Amino acid sequence: MEKRGLPAAQRDEPATDAERLVALGRALSDPIRVRMLAMLAEAAASGRGCCDLPDFGVPAEENDGSLCVCELQEVFSMGQSKISYHIRKLREAGLIVEEKRGKWSFYTLDRETVRDLLADLESHLRVSPDHPTDRENAPV
Numbered sequence: 004m005e006k007r008g009l010p011a012a013q014r015d016e017p018a019t020d021a022e023r024l025v026a027l028g029r030a031l032s033d034p035i036r037v038r039m040l041a042m043l044a045e046a047a048a049s050g051r052g053c054c055d056l057p058d059f060g061v062p063a064e065e066n067d068g069s070l071c072v073c074e075l076q077e078v079f080s081m082g083q084s085k086i087s088y089h090i091r092k093l094r095e096a097g098l099i100v101e102e103k104r105g106k107w108s109f110y111t112l113d114r115e116t117v118r119d120l121l122a123d124l125e126s127h128l129r130v131s132p133d134h135p136t137d138r139e140n141a142p143v
Contacts, residue, residue, distance in 0.1 A: 020123050023097070027120050030096035035079060036089050042078065043099060043112040046070055069102065069109035096120075 031037055047068035075086045090110060093099045097116045102109045 020127055023120060024124055024127060026096040027098075027124065030092050030098055033089065033092070036093055038079075039075060039089060039093065040098060040112065042075070043068075043070060043110060047112045047114065069111040071107055071109050075110075 031040075050068055072083055072086050072090070075081075075090075076083060079086065090099070090101075093110075094101060097120070098113060099110050100113045102111065
């Protein structure tokens with residue numbers, strides 16, 4: 004089984020915090036991708052697996068918390084190419100991991116990366132107690 008997250012070029016070179024946050028912003032800039040992440044988070048939390056379509060030979064594993072493109076296509080009423088576009092954006096931000104099982108791809112929320120990105124965002128946006136805020140400097 005092959006697992007992939009970030010593209011190889013991004014895995015090989017450490018990204019700056021700002022670059023990682025920009026990728027996060029891009030990934031979350033579309034409501035469809037936010038809904039996809041919510042679906043993946045729910046699947047991971049409940050242990051619910053993919054649609055498990057035995058008639059099509061989908062190699063779904065019970066309680067693995069991953070989803071395949073077929074389930075995303077059904078929920079979002081989109082073709083495979085549009086779903087793949089959104090999935091690619093989420094993978095580029097490191098938010099999800101792809102696992103190949105034969106010709107099928109399954110996607111799982113990368114909880115550790117999500118936690119790290121949110122911590123980076125909080126740290127990046129944190130204002131020191133000595134720094135005046137915009138509200139304090141706003142004209143009255």
